Amino acid sequence: xxxxxxxxxxxxxxxxxxxxxxxxxxxxxxxxxxxxxxxxxxxxxxxxxxxxxxxxxxxxxxxxxxxxxxxxxxxxxxxxxxxxxxxxxxxxxxxxxxxxxxxxxxxxxxxxxxxxxxxxxxxxxxxxxxxxxxxxxxxxxxxxxxxxxxxxxxxxxxxxxxxxxxxxxxxxxxxxxxxxxxxxxxxxxxxxxxxxxxxxxxxxxxxxxxxxxxxxxxxxxxxxxxxxxxxxxxxxxxxxxxxxxxxxxxxxxxxxxxxxxxxxxxxxxxxxxxxxxxxxxxxxxxxxxxxxxxxxxxxxxxxxxxxxxxxxxxxxxxxxxxxxxxxxxxxxxxxxxxx
Amino acid sequence: xxxxxxxxxxxxxxxxxxxxxxxxxxxxxxxxxxxxxxxxxxxxxxxxxxxxxxxxxxxxxxxxxxxxxxxxxxxxxxxxxxxxxxxxxxxxxxxxxxxxxxxxxxxxxxxxxxxxxxxxxxxxxxxxxxxxxxxxxxxxxxxxxxxxxxxxxxxxxxxxxxxxxxxxxxxxxxxxxxxxxxxxxxxxxxxxxxxxxxxxxxxxxxxxxxxxxxxxxxxxxxxxxxxxxxxxxxxxxxxxxxxxxxxxxxxxxxxxxxxxxxxxxxxxxxxxxxxxxxxxxxxxxxxxxxxxxxxxxxxxxxxxxxxxxxxxxxxxxxxxxxxxxxxxxxxxxxxxxxx
Numbered sequence: 001x002x003x004x005x006x007x008x009x010x011x012x013x014x015x016x017x018x019x020x021x022x023x024x025x026x027x028x029x030x031x032x033x034x035x036x037x038x039x040x041x042x043x044x045x046x047x048x049x050x051x052x053x054x055x056x057x058x059x060x061x062x063x064x065x066x067x068x069x070x071x072x073x074x075x076x077x078x079x080x081x082x083x084x085x086x087x088x089x090x091x092x093x094x095x096x097x098x099x100x101x102x103x104x105x106x107x108x109x110x111x112x113x114x115x116x117x118x119x120x121x122x123x124x125x126x127x128x129x130x131x132x133x134x135x136x137x138x139x140x141x142x143x144x145x146x147x148x149x150x151x152x153x154x155x156x157x158x159x160x161x162x163x164x165x166x167x168x169x170x171x172x173x174x175x176x177x178x179x180x181x182x183x184x185x186x187x188x189x190x191x192x193x194x195x196x197x198x199x200x201x202x203x204x205x206x207x208x209x210x211x212x213x214x215x216x217x218x219x220x221x222x223x224x225x226x227x228x229x230x231x232x233x234x235x236x237x238x239x240x241x242x243x244x245x246x247x248x249x250x251x252x253x254x255x256x257x258x259x260x261x262x263x264x265x266x267x268x269x270x271x272x273x274x275x276x277x278x279x280x281x282x283x284x285x286x287x288x289x290x291x292x293x294x295x296x297x298x299x300x301x302x303x304x305x306x307x308x309x310x311x312x313x314x315x316x317x318x319x320x321x322x323x324x325x326x327x328x329x330x331x332x333x334x335x336x337x338x339x
Numbered sequence: 340x341x342x343x344x345x346x347x348x349x350x351x352x353x354x355x356x357x358x359x360x361x362x363x364x365x366x367x368x369x370x371x372x373x374x375x376x377x378x379x380x381x382x383x384x385x386x387x388x389x390x391x392x393x394x395x396x397x398x399x400x401x402x403x404x405x406x407x408x409x410x411x412x413x414x415x416x417x418x419x420x421x422x423x424x425x426x427x428x429x430x431x432x433x434x435x436x437x438x439x440x441x442x443x444x445x446x447x448x449x450x451x452x453x454x455x456x457x458x459x460x461x462x463x464x465x466x467x468x469x470x471x472x473x474x475x476x477x478x479x480x481x482x483x484x485x486x487x488x489x490x491x492x493x494x495x496x497x498x499x500x501x502x503x504x505x506x507x508x509x510x511x512x513x514x515x516x517x518x519x520x521x522x523x524x525x526x527x528x529x530x531x532x533x534x535x536x537x538x539x540x541x542x543x544x545x546x547x548x549x550x551x552x553x554x555x556x557x558x559x560x561x562x563x564x565x566x567x568x569x570x571x572x573x574x575x576x577x578x579x580x581x582x583x584x585x586x587x588x589x590x591x592x593x594x595x596x597x598x599x600x601x602x603x604x605x606x607x608x609x610x611x612x613x614x615x616x617x618x619x620x621x622x623x624x625x626x627x628x629x630x631x632x633x634x635x636x637x638x639x640x641x642x643x644x645x646x647x648x649x650x651x652x653x654x655x656x657x658x659x660x661x662x663x664x665x666x667x668x669x670x671x672x673x674x675x676x677x678x
Contacts, residue, residue, distance in 0.1 A: 064439070069424070069425055069428050070425075079418065079421075082418075082421045085408070085440070086408055086409075086442075089408050089440050089441065089442045090442040093441060093442050093452075098439055098441065098461065099439070099440050099441075100403070100437055100438065100439050100440075101424070101428050101438050101439075101440055102428065102432060102437065102438075103425075103428045103429040103432050113432075122437065230624075230627075230628050262628050266628075284624075285623075285625060286624060286625045286628050288569075289569050289601050289625050290629075
């Protein structure tokens with residue numbers, strides 16, 4: 001590789017020692033004015049830039065955020081996390097931060113990977129994604145006092161607003177509430193919900209929005225459930241619609257994901273009711289392609305909020321112990337995209 | 340952040356100077372055996388690991404690959420590049436390399452960004468994506484002698500097999516040839532092609548596969564074209580199918596992308612022929628969801644080939660001038676996924 005000018009080149013050009021050049025860069029106050037000017041002139045003439053690795057050693061900051069990239073799952077919802085990583089990269093760059101991606105197949109492997117990256121000063125901040133109940137990663141990061149923000153709440157631990165770490169999440173219940181209100185107003189009061197089996201934080205939260213809006217309207221509707229995966233969702237709804245009354249007594253269907261929505265849409269079409277209003281969650285390209293309404297999570301807003309909480313106005317990532325306030329939590333309001 | 344042991348901690352524990360510790364690590368031959376052993380014992384006891392930044396300064400290697408992440412386009416085909424980045428991250432990790440992602444909105448901005456990352460020794464290799472005719476990035480990387488491999492051929496420059504740099508690409512023509520042969524065998528000889536306007540390297544290559552297979556079978560079929568975007572593709576085919584003879588005389592349709600395939604599938608369904616065999620390109624989740632056959636690019640194989648060409652068996656990225664052989668080129672064979 002054609003090497004950029006080094007500190008030795010500057011030293012030679014200025015007729016001083018390597019140490020003097022280093023002093024001019026790091027502790028200019030201890031260098032005589034005349035020498036300092038000579039070195040600064042050489043730096044400018046050679047267009048010398050202090051080596052990033054040297055700067056990192058000096059400041060112990062790499063200005064690099066680590067983020068885990070899940071293995072590609074083949075589903076249609078991974079796109080949300082990919083959009084988030086895209087947006088984070090762009091926003092981080094505007095703030096002088098870089099993004100390093102790493103892979104790991106389990107939370108334990110991720111902690112091991114993080115240990116190496118943090119110890120080696122390869123990264124000095126982490127964005128955690130895919131938080132789950134009893135997640136060991138956030139406790140580890142707090143204990144090591146590594147600057148981090150999670151995209152996702154610490155599910156299941158009582159009052160999440162009082163959780164020990166800083167997070168940003170999307171207000172799922174608010175999204176399904178808006179979707180259900182819209183369905184009631186435009187299609188009728190018999191709005192069903194097609195969710196995941198109970199027990200997942202995200203899924204229960206989204207179901208709550210539907211229940212709230214139904215209670216508010218004094219309306220009632222059936223609940224269906226399926227684990228994720230479009231083909232399975234389609235099978236479940238095909239079986240449900242085999243009972244003609246089910247489809248006849250349904251004005252609309254609010255779904256926990258776009259996989260569920262697309263599966264339900266295809267099952268309804270097969271059962272002769274392609275026009276059943278179905279609303280998905282995630283606003284994926286598939287929903288857009290099929291003209292299915294969906295709830296947009298706005299991962300770009302999440303990325304902006306994550307960086308705000310991570311760096312504040314300091315210009316660098318702030319460690320948990322250096323934070324001046326209690327851990328902050330931001331719920332991003334999703335938007336209903338009507339098609 | 341809880342700091343790992345530093346070189347000063349080791350020096351204190353061993354009762355030597357910082358410089359002596361540094362000598363033991365970098366030039367052990369110049370240190371007296373007794374001192375060396377004392378320092379090595381302290382290193383082991385404290386579990387001291389030389390700082391990554393220090394190692395980078397010493398070796399001038401960051402073991403980090405830079406890759407550009409396009410802004411999220413909202414389309415359905417971006418998923419290929421995202422899958423490639425996922426796979427690259429996993430494979431790179433197995434080889435002790437890290438992946439740093441950066442954003443840029445133009446080739447010139449990308450070169451500027453790369454200049455900073457290379458000069459600062461933040462990255463010591465680059466994977467270039469989205470190559471195009473007259474791409475200024477590859478020339479810049481060759482001139483700076485930065486190790487790099489492109490995912491994508493240098494389109495338009497005569498005999499691409501003789502191009503000046505190392506690349507991996509997917510053999511698009513081979514994919515559409517297989518798709519066309521399959522369509523002829525299973526649906527009939529009147530297979531149409533739905534492509535991009537002529538002049539794009541990738542699009543012309545994919546069209547060539549269709550032409551070859553049609554000529555081979557002595558068959559004939561119509562050609563349609565649209566710029567990318569599902570809605571536009573659907574409009575174009577809806578207009579084409581408004582002429583009933585067009586649809587009646589068509590046995591199947593091979594498409595340049597899944598957007599085109601989904602658009603054509605929906606237009607055919609609207610025109611009363613949901614069963615028209617349509618084959619897309621990219622094997623996106625949308626095609627899978629709709630049961631549309633598609634050509635799978637296997638970005639995971641591309642990622643493996645990219646790392647093979649970048650590093651060979653050396654354990655680090657090889658610069659263009661250090662390569663022992665001429666630039667290498669790998670065409671990955673895509674697979675037809677029949678649904």
